[in-house]
Amino acid sequence: MTGLATILGATGFVGRRLQARLTAEGWDVYAPAKGDKSLFGRDMGVVFYCAGLTADYDRRPFDTVEAHATLVSELIQAGRFEQLIYLSSTRLYDGQAAAELDETSPLLFDVADPRRVYDLSKALGENLTLTRTEGRGAVARLANVYDWEPEAPGFLSEWLIEAARTRDLRLDSSPHVARDYIHLDDVIAALIAMSEKPAQGIVNVASGDLTANGEIANIFLQAGWHVDFSRDISPAPPPRSDNARLLALGVTPAPVKDVVRRYLEGLKA
Known part of the structure; x- marks a missing residue:
């Protein structure tokens, strides 16, 4: 259309x-x-x-x-x-x-x-x-929408942009914070x-799943980056957003860990 x-x-x-x-x-x-x-x-x-x-x-x-x-x-x-x-x-x-x-x-x-x-x-x-x-x-x-274009907003976007500059990352968050990306x-x-x-x-x-910062950090560690978090808090997670209506429209969001893994592979190439 x-x-x-x-x-x-x-x-x-x-x-x-x-x-x-x-x-x-x-x-x-x-x-x-x-x-x-x-x-x-x-x-x-x-x-x-x-x-x-x-x-x-x-x-x-x-x-x-x-x-x-x-x-x-x-x-x-x-x-x-x-x-x-x-x-x-x-x-x-x-x-x-x-x-x-x-x-x-x-x-x-x-x-x-x-x-x-x-x-x-x-x-x-x-x-x-x-x-x-x-x-x-x-x-x-x-x-939580993310990308790695210049000045893309949001915690994960800023994390990915910074990963293109350095392999030693210090993040102002906790590994236990989970979001739907x-x-x-x-x-x-x-x-x-x-x-x-x-x-x-x-x-x-929405993806329909909550992914913790620590899970994403493991992808970075496996790819050769070093990741530290400034905090170690465990806030209550937000409710999970059911995405059945989105799937019915024919849109299946890519899992965030898969996207991050491919992005880091591209940075290393």
Whole structure:
């Protein structure tokens, strides 16, 4: 499937790769600049809503609400789109009292916690997308996305980038911290698959497994790197994200340890 696509947040980590992939596949891609409200007066085709804040959400709470909820509200009211795919996060599952959650699980938040502005604003964006688009909206809840392109965000991305510079790694984390990691290319494949099969509701774009830092460190050690961690804490793991809906779309994420192993082999070549 090809056609007209609009990417909000096209200069971001996911948006850049998505724009490149859609363009290569023959889509007509429109990537408006941040703050360009003229987009609401034109046909937008399939909208991939990649705009948002991550690491600095607590320092910029009002910008976070603007990016996660206000802008998507304006877009939905304009209504000039065929489909809206809103990028959210499996971070909404953190702190929930369950070992495993799927997309139908109800979410609970402490509204008095200032750091919940991220979760609450994303949840509002999800709600508007699912309930105010006349069946044209879907939500992609992304797990911990990683890559090794320059300035790729996130702990594992920074770890992989640093591995290209040195074989002696000192990481500011604990070997016992576990996360659900999914490679950026698998995320892009998932978003395109969602555009080809509308009305998917919420989809966990996740590997479905939690992998501890220590497990990944063992891959580095076997490949000839030295890895030290600055901390030795054992926090409670986040809930595992069920990814049956993602698999049903025909997207099977590559296991993170396999991807890391191939990446290190390429560095040694």
